[in-house]
Amino acid sequence: MKMAEVLTPLWLSLKLASVTTLILLLACVPLGWALARWRSPWRVFAEAILTLPLVLPPTVLGFYLLLLLGPKGPLAPLHLVFSFWGLVAGSVVFSLPFVLRPVQGAFEAIPQSLLDSAASLGAGPWARFAALAIPLARRGMASAAVLGFAHTLGEFGVVLMIGGDIAGRTRVASIAVFDAVERLDFATAHLMSAILVGTAFLILLFFSWLNRPGAQS
Amino acid sequence: MKVCLALLLAGAAILGGCGRKDAAVQPLRLAAASSFRPVAEQIGALVQHECGVPLQFSSGSSGSLAVQVLHGAPYDVLIAAGEDVPERLARARRVHASASIGQSPLVLYAPAGIARHWDVLALARPRVAPYGAAAKQALVHMAGRPGWPGPARRVYGQSAAQAFSLAASGAAQAALAPLSLVRAAGADPAQWRAIPADWYKQVPTRALLLNARPAARCLMDVLQGRALDPVLHQAGYQRP
Numbered sequence: 001m002k003m004a005e006v007l008t009p010l011w012l013s014l015k016l017a018s019v020t021t022l023i024l025l026l027a028c029v030p031l032g033w034a035l036a037r038w039r040s041p042w043r044v045f046a047e048a049i050l051t052l053p054l055v056l057p058p059t060v061l062g063f064y065l066l067l068l069l070g071p072k073g074p075l076a077p078l079h080l081v082f083s084f085w086g087l088v089a090g091s092v093v094f095s096l097p098f099v100l101r102p103v104q105g106a107f108e109a110i111p112q113s114l115l116d117s118a119a120s121l122g123a124g125p126w127a128r129f130a131a132l133a134i135p136l137a138r139r140g141m142a143s144a145a146v147l148g149f150a151h152t153l154g155e156f157g158v159v160l161m162i163g164g165d166i167a168g169r170t171r172v173a174s175i176a177v178f179d180a181v182e183r184l185d186f187a188t189a190h191l192m193s194a195i196l197v198g199t200a201f202l203i204l205l206f207f208s209w210l211n212r213p214g215a216q217s
Numbered sequence: 218m219k220v221c222l223a224l225l226l227a228g229a230a231i232l233g234g235c236g237r238k239d240a241a242v243q244p245l246r247l248a249a250a251s252s253f254r255p256v257a258e259q260i261g262a263l264v265q266h267e268c269g270v271p272l273q274f275s276s277g278s279s280g281s282l283a284v285q286v287l288h289g290a291p292y293d294v295l296i297a298a299g300e301d302v303p304e305r306l307a308r309a310r311r312v313h314a315s316a317s318i319g320q321s322p323l324v325l326y327a328p329a330g331i332a333r334h335w336d337v338l339a340l341a342r343p344r345v346a347p348y349g350a351a352a353k354q355a356l357v358h359m360a361g362r363p364g365w366p367g368p369a370r371r372v373y374g375q376s377a378a379q380a381f382s383l384a385a386s387g388a389a390q391a392a393l394a395p396l397s398l399v400r401a402a403g404a405d406p407a408q409w410r411a412i413p414a415d416w417y418k419q420v421p422t423r424a425l426l427l428n429a430r431p432a433a434r435c436l437m438d439v440l441q442g443r444a445l446d447p448v449l450h451q452a453g454y455q456r457p
Contacts, residue, residue, distance in 0.1 A: 070289060081290075082288070166291070184402060
């Protein structure tokens with residue numbers, strides 16, 4: 001067993017999950033806030049579209065992303081397909097609802113009376129968002145980050161379809177486990193799977209700790 | 218909030234390190250049909266010595282690798298089993314040069330020993346894996362022949378390697394797979410039996426040059442050179 005075969009995909013998965021989570025947090029905090037405040041009949045349509053990746057088979061998502069990013073697709077000039085940043089693009093779409101929903105839920109849980117009081121004391125929209133809503137929704141945001149990270153770490157279908165299986169570039173841990181099993185290298189498959197199981201357990205432990213009863217909201 | 222901040226900082230640190238690897242030597246990227254994987258695993262040092270560039274390889278069914286190439290996968294050389302993929306990629310003008318590597322015969326593999334009957338037989342999916350198509354043809358000849366197994370429930374792998382691993386892991390009792398995979402697993406001669414050559418259309422293995430850079434041409438030379446003969450012979454390949 002070569003340690004590089006174990007460590008490189010794990011590092012790539014970690015990098016992919018971290019970058020994806022970072023991008024999703026930056027996108028979903030303002031988006032979640034906007035959705036939570038939006039009073040319109042169109043809101044349900046927007047929510048349904050943004051939640052689609054939650055229920056779509058990863059292969060469907062991967063197929064459309066491949067067409068979109070591929071050499072004949074409208075986003076071909078970005079050269080994202082079969083690259084790390086292509087995986088990031090796919091993961092952001094695939095994990096979007098896992099981050100957006102908890103963030104939106106956390107913002108919706110803030111009592112309107114608090115926001116009204118802040119407004120009556122002279123706080124503008126930005127001040128209410130930055131100084132009141134974000135601190136109050138911090139646990140929801142942390143939970144969203146944990147869920148987004150964990151979900152990206154376990155991706156298989158989307159990354160295989162738009163990333164292929166290129167060593168050091170798009171071969172993430174889940175694909176490397178599949179590879180190892182296919183070539184009957186069960187020692188490598190066991191080691192990588194054990195690391196992934198341990199990581200997943202720690203992530204879920206952290207998630208439960210964040211949402212423990214009686215934790216400060 | 219601290220958790221989110223920590224994640225943001227970690228992500229930023231990782232982002233900062235993302236571009237560094239691009240500056241390093243561009244490795245040779247070989248996409249190999251899963252039947253060729255045992256050979257690809259052994260030629261890294263030879264390629265590094267001959268071409269001065271590290272070799273990275275990916276493997277899968279020839280059909281799925283061809284789809285990746287057509288969608289822009291950055292492989293330098295593709296080792297394809299069968300005739301369809303080389304023709305399809307040549308029509309798409311993706312091939313700069315091609316060379317015959319040889320062929321690995323189809324065999325019937327059963328970890329518990331060759332028997333008259335099995336419940337479950339694994340083969341590669343014929344539509345994406347040339348060895349699956351060959352296995353399907355062989356099964357037609359096998360049916361009802363004395364000395365060959367009777368009908369069994371078929372299970373399909375996405376590639377020849379996956380079909381082989383289904384049998385090797387015990388999920389299926391036997392598999393129709395290329396000899397290269399059987400040899401690589403160190404199978405005993407009692408565990409496999411060659412399929413008569415006229416029972417299926419032979420599966421030639423070809424190397425397709427997809428990138429004209431000098432290192433890729435060097436890899437093509439290595440694949441055609443005599444230095445590879447012992448590895449190919451050991452893996453059960455018959456040179457053209």
